[in-house]
Structure formats: structure tokens, C-alpha cells
Amino acid sequence: MxxxxxxxxxxxxxxxxxxxxxxxxxxxxxxxxxLSFIDRLxxxxxxxxxxxxHILPIHNVLREDQPEPSLTVEQVLGNTAxxxxxxxxxxxxxx
Amino acid sequence: xxxxxLTAVELLKMIKSKEATAASICERLKKRISEVDxxxxxxxxxxxxxxxxxxxxxxxxxxxxxxxxxxxxxQCCSKILEGFRPPYDATxxxxxxxxxxxxxxxxxxxxxxxxxxxxxxxxxxxTHNPWDLERVPGGSSGGxxxxxxxxxxxxxxxxxxxxxxxxxxSFCGVVxxxxxxxxxxxxxxxxxxSSLDQIGPITKNVGDCALLxxxxxxxxxxxxxxVNIDVPDYTKxxxxxxxxxxxxxxxxxxxxxxxxxVKDIITEAINKLKTLGAVSRxxxxxxTEYAVPVYYIIATAEASSNLARFDGVQYGYRAEANDLxxxxxxxxxxxxxxxxxxxxxxxxxxxxxxxxxxxxxxxxKARTLIKEDFDRAFEEVDCIVAPTSPTxxxxxxxxxxxxxxxxxxxxYTISVNLAGIPAISIPCGFTKKGLPVGLQIMAKPFNEExxxxxxHAYEQSTPWHTMKPKL
Numbered sequence: 213m214x215x216x217x218x219x220x221x222x223x224x225x226x227x228x229x230x231x232x233x234x235x236x237x238x239x240x241x242x243x244x245x246x247l248s249f250i251d252r253l254x255x256x257x258x259x260x261x262x263x264x265x266h267i268l269p270i271h272n273v274l275r276e277d278q279p280e281p282s283l284t285v286e287q288v289l290g291n292t293a294x295x296x297x298x299x300x301x302x303x304x305x306x307x
Numbered sequence: 308x309x310x311x312x313l314t315a316v317e318l319l320k321m322i323k324s325k326e327a328t329a330a331s332i333c334e335r336l337k338k339r340i341s342e343v344d345x346x347x348x349x350x351x352x353x354x355x356x357x358x359x360x361x362x363x364x365x366x367x368x369x370x371x372x373x374x375x376x377x378x379x380x381x382q383c384c385s386k387i388l389e390g391f392r393p394p395y396d397a398t399x400x401x402x403x404x405x406x407x408x409x410x411x412x413x414x415x416x417x418x419x420x421x422x423x424x425x426x427x428x429x430x431x432x433x434t435h436n437p438w439d440l441e442r443v444p445g446g447s448s449g450g451x452x453x454x455x456x457x458x459x460x461x462x463x464x465x466x467x468x469x470x471x472x473x474x475x476x477s478f479c480g481v482v483x484x485x486x487x488x489x490x491x492x493x494x495x496x497x498x499x500x501s502s503l504d505q506i507g508p509i510t511k512n513v514g515d516c517a518l519l520x521x522x523x524x525x526x527x528x529x530x531x532x533x534v535n536i537d538v539p540d541y542t543k544x545x546x547x548x549x550x551x552x553x554x555x556x557x558x559x560x561x562x563x564x565x566x567x568x569v570k571d572i573i574t575e576a577i578n579k580l581k582t583l584g585a586v587s588r589x590x591x592x593x594x595t596e597y598a599v600p601v602y603y604i605i606a607t608a609e610a611s612s613n614l615a616r617f618d619g620v621q622y623g624y625r626a627e628a629n630d631l632x633x634x635x636x637x638x639x640x641x642x643x644x645x646x647x648x649x650x651x652x653x654x655x656x657x658x659x660x661x662x663x664x665x666x667x668x669x670x671x672k673a674r675t676l677i678k679e680d681f682d683r684a685f686e687e688v689d690c691i692v693a694p695t696s697p698t699x700x701x702x703x704x705x706x707x708x709x710x711x712x713x714x715x716x717x718x719y720t721i722s723v724n725l726a727g728i729p730a731i732s733i734p735c736g737f738t739k740k741g742l743p744v745g746l747q748i749m750a751k752p753f754n755e756e757x758x759x760x761x762x763h764a765y766e767q768s769t770p771w772h773t774m775k776p777k778l
Contacts, residue, residue, distance in 0.1 A: 220652065227611060227655040228618070228632075229648055230640030243653055245711050250600040253669055256676070263671030264678060266502055266532075267727030268489050268752075273531040287394040291622035300620050303631050 215244040310335040311458045312775065315515045318366055318461060329365050329409060332461070336367065336411070340459050343778045346440055349454035350413040351431045352380055365407040368519075369460035371451050372414040373421060374506065375495035376400050379412060383497050384429040385419045387642030388623040397495020398530065399464060399506050399523045406522050415463060416450030419644045420614065421471055421499045423447050424716040427707050428646040435703070436478060437776040438742055442700040445475030451509045452479040457778055462519055463509045468499050469602050470695075470720025472507045473732035477695035477745025480734045480774060482516050482762070483509045487752045488727035489534035492527030500609035501532070503602075503724040512772045513733065513763040517541035520755060536753065544756040549764035550584030552757070555688035559595035560719060566698045572736035572744045573694045576765070580692065583764050590688060592680040597673045598722040603714060604657050604670035605725070611654030617642065649710060674725050681726040685751045690761055693719050695732040695745035719747060729755045733762045734771035743771070 220240045224231045231239070285298045294301045310318065310332050321327035337356065344350055351372060370376060373383045375393035377400075382388035400410060418428035426434045426449025434449045436442040437457040444453040448465025452475035455463050465472040467485035476483025484507045491506045498504060508519035521542065526535040556577060561570065581587050619625035619638030626637035643651065657666040684691060697718060706713045723730040728749055735746035746765070750757040766772050 215656075219656075223652050223656045223659065224648075225636075226659060227651050228615075228635040228639055229643065229651065230633075230636035231648070232640075235645075235648070239649060239652060242649060242710055243656070246603065246649075246653060246714070247656075249711055249714075250604060250666070253597060253600050253604075253673055254665070256594075256597055256669075256673055258669055258672035258676070261672040261675050263668055264675040265671055267678065267725075268532070268534065270532060273528075275528070283394050288621075290394060291391055292620075292625075294620075294625060302620055303629055303634050305631050 215240050215247060311339045311461070313461070314511045315366060315462045316518060322366065329367070333367055333409070336459065336461070343457055344459060346435060346778065347437055347453050347457050347459065348432065348434045349415055349450045349457060349459050351384060351416050351429070351450070353413060355380060355412050365409040366461060367409040367411040368403060369411045369413070369415050369451060369454050369463040370400070371448050371463070371465050372417050373466060373497040374400060374464060375497065376410055379410065381414060381497070382623070383420045384417050384431055385642065385644065385647065386430045386624055387617045387638070391622050393495070395495065398492035398527045400495065402522055408522065411460065415448070415454050418447035418449070419647050420497070420610070421447040421466060421468055422610070422646045422650050424470070424474055424713055425706065426450060426475070427703065428644055430644060433703055436700045437778055438480060439700065439740070441702055442742070443478065443703050445478035445696070445700060447471040448509060449475045452476050452481055452483065455479070455481045455509050455511060456776060458775070462511070462515050464506055464523070465509050466496055466504055466506050467724065468503045468606060469724050470717040472509060473695050473720050473730060473745065473747060474717065476509055476732040478700040478743065480743030480771070481509060481511060482513055482731065482733050482772065483507065484516050484520065484731045484755070484758070485723060485729060486520065486524065486755060487729045489532055490729070490753065490755070491523050492525070492530040492533045494527055494529035498613040500606040501613065502609060503606060513759060513766050514542070514545060516731070517545055517759050539756060541755060541759055544759040545763040546760060547764050547767050549580060549761055552585045552690060552761055553688040554580060554585050554587050554690045554692045554761070555590035555684055556587060556692055557592045557595065558589050559592050560693045564697050564718070565694065568738045569694055569698060569744055573746060576735040576746045577692055579769065580761070580765060583768060585761065588688065590684045590691065592684060592722065594673065594676045594680050595722065598677055598725060599714060599718055601670045601673045601677065602717070602721040602725060603653065604666050605674065607650045607654030608657045608667050609654070611651045611658065614647070614651055646710070677722055678726045681722070681728060689750065689757050691749040693747045695719060695747040699738050699742035699744055723749055728752055729758055731758050731762050733766060734774070735769070736771060737774070
């Protein structure tokens with residue numbers, strides 16, 4: 213499958229990653245190589261096969277809604293310099 | 308004999324009989340690290356060794372940089388998690404502490420977010436293979452494997468999503484086990500691909516591996532994919548008895564692409580198993596050729612979703628920007644390395660509108676076929692035996708610019724994760740250049756006991772696990 217710089221930039225925007233122009237070019241050619249290798253899957257007949265999204269037969273795990281000890285606000289905010297009171301701060305979103 | 312060269316089982320006995328203390332073991336490890344880690348680089352952020360006060364009351368363990376430890380730097384060897392100190396312990400860490408295993412204050416090197424097979428994708432630079440410093444230690448748990456091989460750690464934990472415990476264990480001549488999916492809690496393991504990831508032991512021999520598996524296994528309410536079944540005492544599997552074990556060799560594995568020396572060494576190892584009483588036959592895993600493509604769709608799709616949380620808001624690196632969207636994009640553009648970007652983009656693409664059916668859904672269906680191959684094989688045999696890697700350790704830089712070639716390093720390990728089964732890599736010989744080769748043994752889900760029994764019997768009758776690199 214052909215993958216151009218424009219597609220890479222489109223996908224990079226979906227993934228919220230800013231790429232330098234030379235990065236987009238290099239990634240386009242590398243991803244194209246990888247995708248053409250992956251394309252061997254298209255010759256496999258999967259028509260009547262069920263997809264596996266989880267290898268074990270798992271089910272929802274429920275528990276009683278009992279309060280349990282959790283992290284304090286200080287612990288939660290402890291890994292950022294961008295905070296005010298008990299909040300994380302980010303660049304202004306609305307004018 | 309220096310304390311750092313002994314196994315955990317030996318040292319625990321010595322601590323009990325007061326021939327050694329945990330403090331003396333720690334001191335000896337620190338000395339060894341100061342002597343050799345400048346060349347090996349198994350550990351990262353070595354400034355943490357002087358800063359952190361280590362509670363020297365127990366036998367220490369080295370942990371991969373993606374396993375959360377309260378208050379101790381953990382950053383998946385990525386710039387984007389710079390300075391991150393988890394406010395809690397991973398469940399495996401809590402279990403270790405409960406068994407009086409000390410957490411060594413340095414973390415081991417890895418490919419960024421476990422994306423790689425060589426440990427070259429670390430923000431901190433590569434780890435060097437203790438057997439040949441010009442070569443990679445494998446990856447992504449290359450730091451843990453190199454630390455154990457170089458006697459810079461007694462034992463270690465790694466994580467395995469497509470071979471990241473077994474392949475470095477093979478390259479470094481140590482023992483590495485990927486447990487069954489669901490055997491070990493992943494709570495506190497920074498996620499890469501949630502349907503594949505497992506934490507597992509990297510040790511000097513099979514006995515230490517069984518002991519460590521005893522400690523870390525078991526159901527955890529904090530990880531709803533962990534399975535609530537009894538944990539056996541794995542050390543009881545070490546009977547030395549291989550008689551009657553039915554082993555299968557997949558014909559699809561012994562084809563072009565395998566290094567000739569590796570092939571000879573593996574063949575000899577299989578012959579050894581036969582002389583120990585194992586019964587060998589050829590089996591078929593017909594969908595083997597699809598494992599690598601399936602893996603690189605599923606693993607990257609899951610990774611692109613898991614890594615969405617690294618946005619600069621709550622922890623780690625943040626780029627300065629005037630608006631929020633640009634802050635996200637610059638943070639991620641500057642914070643992730645090349646391989647992380649490659650995988651996030653590949654995964655995002657595979658999940659994107661118009662491509663989902665052709666890539667992700669098709670890969671999930673092919674995964675079913677790969678799993679069924681193993682189900683059928685295990686109706687006939689107890690264990691599947693294969694090389695861990697098609698080649699011994701390659702040179703640093705050799706595959707760095709060819710991601711596809713790097714991905715093919717994992718050709719024998721990836722199917723195991725897709726099928727969710729357990730597998731071990733144990734040392735089974737050396738090439739003429741003196742590079743270790745690993746033998747991989749796989750078994751049915753939750754039958755780690757069978758793997759350990761066969762691996763231990765092999766180990767008892769061979770000298771490979773006692774060999775040490777000259778550093």
C-alpha cells in the first residue's frame with residue numbers, strides 16, 4: 213500500500229504528534245515498507261473466522277461500590293509543576 | 308566466590324544461615340556496577356544510586372524502567388516521562404516487598420515504552436551485551452538481561468509483549484520466562500499492548516525463575532485480566548525428570564532465515580532432551596508466517612491507544628505552547644522517540660476510518676487462527692521447543708535504520724504472546740564467536756510447571772547456565 217507524506221501528516225494529527233517535515237518523509241517511506249510487509253495478511257482467508265480481541269474468556273468484573281483509600285490530591289499533583297490549588301493547569305482554551 | 312555472582316536461592320540460604328547479609332550483597336552489587344556498568348549500561352539514572360537510601364534488609368531485585376515503584380523514578384526510558392516518580396507500587400513490587408525482597412534503587416534500561424528488540428531505542432542510549440560490548444543485549448528488557456548476565460543484579464523483572472523477556476535472555480545467556488497471559492498482575496506496569504503484555508522473571512537459572520514466579524503470580528483485583536486460579540509451588544516442578552515429556556518441533560520454524568550455527572545448537576539441544584527421555588516429534592503451526600504482521604497491527608493499535616495518556620498535562624515532559632492543542636502536539640512530537648512515533652502512527656492508521664476492517668479486524672481474525680494452531684499442537688505434545696531468536700546478538704547499529712528487519716528479530720517469540728501461552732528461554736550453547744544461544748520451551752496456558760520441569764532437567768545436564776562473560 214502506498215503511503216504519502218500527506219497521509220502521514222493526517223495520521224500524525226489524529227495522534228496529536230507534531231512532526232518535522234523531514235520526519236514525515238522518512239516515516240512515510242518506513243511505514244510504507246512495513247505496510248507492504250503486513251499486506252501478506254490479505255491473502256489469508258478469514259471469512260468465517262471470529263476475531264480474537266482477548267485470549268482468555270474474560271467477563272466484566274464487578275465489585276461492591278465501597279469507598280477505599282486512594283491517592284491524595286498532593287500525590288496526584290506531585291508529578292507536575294503546572295498546578296494551581298488542587299488543579300492541573302493547561303494553556304487557556306477559551307478566549 | 309563473590310556474592311554478586313551467586314543465585315538468589317543460594318543467597319537466601321546464606322542470609323538464613325547468617326553467612327551473608329542483605330547489606331553485604333547490596334554493597335557488592337554497587338561495587339560491581341561501579342566497575343562494569345560504565346561499559347555495559349544496564350542501568351539508567353545512576354545518580355539515583357547515591358541519592359536513594361536503600362533499605363538493606365533483604366535480597367535486592369532489579370526492575371525494568373516500566374514497572375512502577377513508589378517514589379522511585381520510572382520513565383519507560385522515554386523523554387516524555389522525564390522526572391516521573393509513581394505515587395504507588397505496581398502489584399508485583401508490593402508482592403516482592405511483602406516477601407522481603409528489596410527493590411534495588413536503580414532501574415534497568417529498555418527500548419522506549421518496550422518498543423524494540425535491541426534496547427537501542429532508549430532515551431538514555433543503548434545497553435551493551437556483556438558477552439560482546441559491540442553487540443546489543445536484545446530487547447526490550449535488555450537492561451534487565453544484561454544486568455543479570457554481568458552479575459550486576461542477582462535477579463530481575465522484565466516485561467514481554469512480543470519476546471521482550473525471552474529474546475534478551477537468549478542474547479545474554481540467562482533464563483527468561485514469559486508467564487501465561489493473566490498469571491501475573493499488570494497493575495502498575497506502564498501499558499504497551501494490553502492484550503499481550505506480561506511481567507516475568509529474568510534469572511541466572513531455572514531454580515531462581517521458579518522462586519520468583521511463585522512470588523509474583525496470582526490474582527489481583529486491580530487487574531481484571533489477571534486470572535483467579537490457584538498458584539502452584541513452582542519450585543516443586545524442579546524434579547530433574549524429563550522422561551516421557553512429549554516435545555514438538557514446529558516445521559515452519561526450521562526454515563530459511565535461521566542462522567546455521569543457531570540451527571545446529573538448537574538441534575543438539577533437542578537431541579539432549581531426547582537423551583533425557585523426552586519424546587520428540589515434528590508438529591505444524593501453519594499460520595506462523597502471519598504472526599509478525601498480525602502482531603505489528605494489534606500491538607501498535609493497542610499502543611496508540613495506551614500512549615494517548617501522555618499529553619503533558621499530569622506528569623512528565625511538557626512543551627511550552629500558547630494553546631492546548633499545540634501543547635499536546637509539541638509535547639508528543641518532542642517527547643516521543645522515533646520508534647514510538649512510528650508505532651503510534653502505524654497503530655493510529657490501522658484503527659482509522661476506512662482501514663479498520665482491512666487491518667485491525669483482519670489481524671484479530673488471523674490471531675484466532677494462530678491460537679488454534681497452538682490448541683491443536685498441544686493436543687499432541689506437552690511442550691513446543693524452538694529457538695528463541697533466529698540469530699545470536701547482532702551488532703549495535705546494524706538494524707537500527709531498518710525497522711522491518713528489526714521486527715523480524717521477533718519471529719519465534721511473537722506467536723506465544725498472540726496465543727497467550729507461557730514460554731521460557733534458557734541458555735543452550737554458544738556460537739564460535741562466543742555468543743549465547745537460547746532454547747525456547749512453550750506449553751499450554753497455565754502450565755508453567757511443565758516448562759520449568761523440562762528446562763530444569765536440561766539445565767541439570769548442561770553447563771551453559773554457569774558460564775560468565777569476561778568483563
